[in-house]
Amino acid sequence: MTRKTKIMFLSLFLGISGMYAQTSNKPYSLGIHSGLNDYHGDLSYKWFDISAYRANVGVHFMYSLNPWLSTGLMANYGSLGKHLPLSSENTRLGMRSNLFHINGQLRLKMNNGAWLAENSKVQPYVYLGTGWAHHAIDRGDDNRALVAPGSDWTGNLGAGVTYMFNEMIGLNYNLNYAMTNHDRRDGYSKGKNDQFMQHTLGIVFNLGKKKDNTSTGTNKAKDSDGDGVADTDDHCPDVAGSKKNNGCPEMKKEVKEVVDKAVAGVQFETGKDVMLESSHTRLDAIAALMKANPAYKLSIYGHTDNTGSHETNMDLSQRRAQSVKNYLIKKGIDAKRMTTKGFGESKPKASNDTEEGRARNRRVEFNLHL
Numbered sequence: 001m002t003r004k005t006k007i008m009f010l011s012l013f014l015g016i017s018g019m020y021a022q023t024s025n026k027p028y029s030l031g032i033h034s035g036l037n038d039y040h041g042d043l044s045y046k047w048f049d050i051s052a053y054r055a056n057v058g059v060h061f062m063y064s065l066n067p068w069l070s071t072g073l074m075a076n077y078g079s080l081g082k083h084l085p086l087s088s089e090n091t092r093l094g095m096r097s098n099l100f101h102i103n104g105q106l107r108l109k110m111n112n113g114a115w116l117a118e119n120s121k122v123q124p125y126v127y128l129g130t131g132w133a134h135h136a137i138d139r140g141d142d143n144r145a146l147v148a149p150g151s152d153w154t155g156n157l158g159a160g161v162t163y164m165f166n167e168m169i170g171l172n173y174n175l176n177y178a179m180t181n182h183d184r185r186d187g188y189s190k191g192k193n194d195q196f197m198q199h200t201l202g203i204v205f206n207l208g209k210k211k212d213n214t215s216t217g218t219n220k221a222k223d224s225d226g227d228g229v230a231d232t233d234d235h236c237p238d239v240a241g242s243k244k245n246n247g248c249p250e251m252k253k254e255v256k257e258v259v260d261k262a263v264a265g266v267q268f269e270t271g272k273d274v275m276l277e278s279s280h281t282r283l284d285a286i287a288a289l290m291k292a293n294p295a296y297k298l299s300i301y302g303h304t305d306n307t308g309s310h311e312t313n314m315d316l317s318q319r320r321a322q323s324v325k326n327y328l329i330k331k332g333i334d335a336k337r338m339t340t341k342g343f344g345e346s347k348p349k350a351s352n353d354t355e356e357g358r359a360r361n362r363r364v365e366f367n368l369h370l
Contacts, residue, residue, distance in 0.1 A: 026206035033202030042188035054079035097147035103131025305358035318342030
């Protein structure tokens with residue numbers, strides 16, 4: 001294996017870098033990386049030319065401005081060049097420089113909450129920016145200077161993708177294209193400015209936490225019900241509750257007892273969605289409870305035993321749940337506060353092998369919540 005090939009593989013497998021599109025929880029990004037520089041100039045106008053690849057290493061710092069944009073700096077140091085065949089004088093020609101490149105970036109993140117979830121594991125991005133490139137002499141095998149040393153401004157375009165292992169650590173691939181403002185570093189001037197690309201691979205570390213100003217000073221968040229939980233975090237913004245229960249009132253023990261009794265007491269005629277009259281007392285208690293607690297909402301779940309086909313049971317369980325809802329509506333409960341769902345025989349509470357078990361499975365369950 002040649003020395004150049006070894007360097008290429010070392011760059012790819014040992015490189016560590018970072019371009020993670022940060023979230024508001026971890027707005028700062030620090031990383032180091034390694035990769036390959038790809039020359040494009042008067043000696044070769046071919047991109048992705050393996051014979052022109054040279055290794056680089058670098059670091060970066062990024063800051064998330066908002067879910068859509070981040071900004072920062074990336075710095076790379078490495079070799080850039082292109083070797084040509086031996087000349088008639090048995091001298092190797094080409095270009096070779098020690099390149100230091102730093103560029104500022106404004107990045108558009110795809111994991112912005114609209115296109116991809118902000119905490120998505122796969123986080124693509126594109127960016128534009130400007131930079132500064134300095135070429136220093138890296139002498140050839142015959143001790144000749146194969147570059148015109150000096151500095152150039154660059155315009156940059158790029159794209160990349162980060163795969164997050166967790167909130168703090170991710171693996172990134174980044175492709176940076178740079179167009180310089182001169183056409184002279186390779187010793188030739190044919191009317192096209194010198195260009196290069198940088199491929200980098202590595203690890204990123206996301207750090208920090210944005211200061212929360214929602215509870216102090218002039219930026220104090222609105223708290224409509226005065227329970228100490230901001231409306232933005234309050235699941236019941238119009239009813240005072242506890243921080244432990246996300247701003248909603250704690251459900252008392254006696255309330256849970258009413259729900260449990262209703263679950264055990266609501267019964268239907270066999271194969272029908274008609275409730276037995278003995279069920280009304282339990283449902284009246286549910287209605288009284290919801291009237292006394294306007295923040296409560298009720299989910300009603302219908303179930304059956306395994307007698308009959310799956311389709312029949314699904315339909316029957318839904319009709320039974322709806323029958324309970326209709327009864328409560330007649331008792332003055334707003335329909336918008338209730339939802340229904342039928343599960344058929346899919347969630348048995350007891351064995352369907354006995355009559356007693358099948359009777360227990362023919363039921364309606366309630367979930368009273370805020």
